[in-house]
Amino acid sequence: MANTSVADVQLLFDALLSDDITYDISARRYRYKDSGKFVSKNRTIEIQKEYLAANTKKFTYLGKSIKDGTITEKELALELKKLHTSQLVIARGGVAEITHSDLGSVANLLRNQYYRGKDPKTGKRYGLRYLLRDAPNQSEAKLNQRLTMFAKASEITKFIVNEHIAKEQGLTVYRRRLGRTHKHCSSCLLYESLGWQLVSSQTLPYPKTSCECLSNCVCELVYDRPENVPVPVF
Numbered sequence: 476m477a478n479t480s481v482a483d484v485q486l487l488f489d490a491l492l493s494d495d496i497t498y499d500i501s502a503r504r505y506r507y508k509d510s511g512k513f514v515s516k517n518r519t520i521e522i523q524k525e526y527l528a529a530n531t532k533k534f535t536y537l538g539k540s541i542k543d544g545t546i547t548e549k550e551l552a553l554e555l556k557k558l559h560t561s562q563l564v565i566a567r568g569g570v571a572e573i574t575h576s577d578l579g580s581v582a583n584l585l586r587n588q589y590y591r592g593k594d595p596k597t598g599k600r601y602g603l604r605y606l607l608r609d610a611p612n613q614s615e616a617k618l619n620q621r622l623t624m625f626a627k628a629s630e631i632t633k634f635i636v637n638e639h640i641a642k643e644q645g646l647t648v649y650r651r652r653l654g655r656t657h658k659h660c661s662s663c664l665l666y667e668s669l670g671w672q673l674v675s676s677q678t679l680p681y682p683k684t685s686c687e688c689l690s691n692c693v694c695e696l697v698y699d700r701p702e703n704v705p706v707p708v709f
């Protein structure tokens with residue numbers, strides 16, 4: 476994507492590294508600082524899963540730092556970016572596999588998560604900036620609750636990457652699969668009832684967007700080739 480600069484990519488990975496690992500931007504791999512050896516692909520994914528779990532926990536308790544004024548908007552945004560970056564690396568199955576298209580889409584999503592988001596139903600703006608604006612009038616618990624929603628929404632990055640992978644593999648139809656473990660809102664039920672659709676139609680929004688479950692939605696999108704689909708509705 477044209478507007479994703481090398482500096483952006485570097486920052487995306489700098490944000491994530493533990494002290495003993497460095498990101499080699501020309502090799503597009505992680506290296507151990509002491510030995511200079513590359514970190515294996517499997518270990519890379521493991522590391523990202525560890526980061527994601529630890530950083531998610533940390534992120535959902537930042538309400539206190541927000542109340543105390545000890546975290547800036549920039550720092551808060553960086554913490555959220557870490558969650559999305561881990562989701563990105565895990566969904567792609569490595570760092571070198573990440574495409575410019577992935578980075579462009581995630582950068583766009585992050586701008587919505589920071590300040591540019593707009594609820595498609597109500598037209599109301601959302602983003603971390605608004606959470607910070609509300610902070611003086613909200614309890615720490617309420618702020619943590621809202622932070623939890625942002626953390627859960629980092630899964631949208633996974634859905635974006637899955638869609639890119641599906642396109643690359645020629646899987647051009649998709650359907651909504653309801654999550655098993657929650658009560659579905661009427662929007663989720665409607666998306667599911669539409670059955671198979673062309674991905675290019677953009678009929679089915681990513682789970683955790685455009686429905687009343689919001690980030691609590693546990694639905695998935697399933698991709699396939701049109702010839703494998705039993706009863707196409709298009």
Ligand SMILES: [Zn+2]
Nearest residue numbers: 660663686688
């Ligand atoms: Zn829903």
Ligand SMILES: [Zn+2]
Nearest residue numbers: 663692693694
């Ligand atoms: Zn759902």
